[in-house]
Amino acid sequence: MSSDATDHKPSTPSFAELGVAVEITDALAAQGITHTFSIQELTLPLALDGTDLIGQARTGMGKTLAFGVPLLDRVFDDADVAELDGTPRALVVVPTRELAVQVGEDLNRAAQNLPVRVFTIYGGRPYDEQIQALDEGVDVVVGTPGRLLDLYNRDALQLDKVAVLVLDEADEMLDLGFLPDIERIWEALTHKHQTMLFSATMPGPILTLARSFMNKPVHIRAEAADAGATHATTKQVIFQAHRMDKPEVTARILQCEGRGRTIIFTRTKRTAADVSADLAKRGFAVGSVHGDLGQEARERSLEAFRDGTIEILVATDVAARGIDVDDVTHVINYQTPDDPMTYVHRIGRTGRAGHSGTAVTLVGYDEMHKWAMINSELGLDQPDPPVWFSTSPELFEALDIPEDAESVVGKPRKVVGARAPRGRSRGRI
CATH class of the missing domain: 3.40.50.300 (P-loop containing nucleotide triphosphate hydrolases)
Known part of the structure; x- marks a missing residue:
């Protein structure tokens, strides 16, 4: 159900009171x-x-x-x-x-x-x-x-x-x-x-x-001109992660307490394909949405995510537009966004419609210049994120990850929407 489809704040006028048919x-x-x-x-x-x-x-x-x-x-x-x-x-x-x-x-x-x-x-x-x-x-x-x-x-x-x-x-x-x-x-x-x-x-x-x-x-x-760019209901966890350790880190984050629907954002189509394949190999039920997939495959992934068949979706920024689901509990920035507004749009997928959410950003060592720009423009007061690894106690504590969380959770699965059709559509968006 979309974020619009929520009876959120009874103190506001009803649609009927505003004269809607x-x-x-x-x-x-x-x-x-x-x-x-x-x-x-x-x-x-x-x-x-x-x-x-x-x-x-x-x-x-x-x-x-x-x-x-x-x-x-x-x-x-x-x-x-x-x-x-x-x-x-x-x-x-x-x-x-x-x-x-x-x-x-x-x-x-x-x-x-x-x-x-x-x-x-x-x-x-x-x-x-x-x-x-x-x-x-x-x-x-x-x-x-x-x-x-x-x-x-x-x-x-x-x-x-x-x-x-x-x-x-x-x-x-x-x-x-x-x-x-x-x-x-x-x-x-x-x-x-x-x-x-x-x-x-x-x-x-x-x-x-x-x-x-x-x-x-x-x-x-809909809010004051000086209101923060991000939802107050979203907890933001930012730390530096080594590129080679990001798959292990992500696997453990996905086992944190209270995690429901989760979107993992990547900057490139290749990384989206690699991350979803890696998670499926570790036993996670995961779908993928990126530009190298045909339209039918993308729609199959999105529908599986909306109806709860899968709870993890790996997506690039463009492909993720239209994922209008109001109960996404976690967003993971596997790659640091290129600019502040992309960061805002990404983490805006959680903490919606009165729900609380958690946004985790893995800042690669080569991505610190991007994070510095995001941090400065959005006033996040996180100029020097801590360095954490997949075994760091601070990671487990910050995200309520069980101490016995392993990097493999079950038998290998198939990624929903992973196979692109042979003839990619050449139609315009």
Whole structure:
């Protein structure tokens, strides 16, 4: 279940109290969702009224329903939105395939009582099936920039009646080089429409883009401007680890008390494959998600992680977008991130939606310069992480690892999603 799907803070207004259509509130209530998160409470009144807005909140704070609920409400029953006729009334643009799938699922659940058809589009899937779905009629489209633009250029995707445009995870789209595609999609919407832009951070190019295309947007932050970049509910454990000892260290961390779903982040695709293979050989039930895997294999791993078939997922940063699970107990940075915002996004996968979590960062001796930059910019007060090994008592104590924890926990297993198909897809993201 996603982080949005949690009845979190009863002290906040309910969706019903904010005027959301009963068909939507009933669908949310069936999932145990009744009250809003901060970003939802602040954005809903404006979004339901058709106002352009920029929503800023950290990962895991409920952004999907912050734009999804008003989007569905307006498409379903707003006098300013034309009657549904099978051409899209709303377009949600996201940076990655995995996030597209997750957002599409969240919107479909919220729309289960509505006569609104939600369809997800991304690269790596046949064009024919997506063109056929669009021909048969779609009211809300969720998709990645490249494939959306391809279908628009083929005249398969009509944008002339889109009343609501959403750009989700805008900072990631900037990092992945999608800004030109976003601009071309935006330029295609020459008619009056509402735009909602959501992002954890607001780099200069994103704000410039917003000023160019949005109509007097209201900038909403779900927390104080000087709030820390990381969740207060996340315990951060940082130490220096020798590259050759990292597999042993990781195997022991995975045996700590109270560990549930765990994401291990690597910087490269090769390391993701190597780490997942090593853990499977040690007997851990593990899946892998990285760019060298075909789309079906990636989806198989993600589904196994979401449904609890596996509790450990090894992922690269790009592939991990869309892992919207609210009960990840641990995040392990097997390789130190390249920059502070990547660190924030990684550890934001735990400590979400009111849950507590633990983020462990293994800083290689050759990665200290990266850690120095992260520590300085985020004010983490950890300039000189201690040096620990897989046998260090301090490691066991800091992470509640049983004293008898060994590096092998069972018979070798197969990595879920490890085998890439012979013909890798060449479709655009």
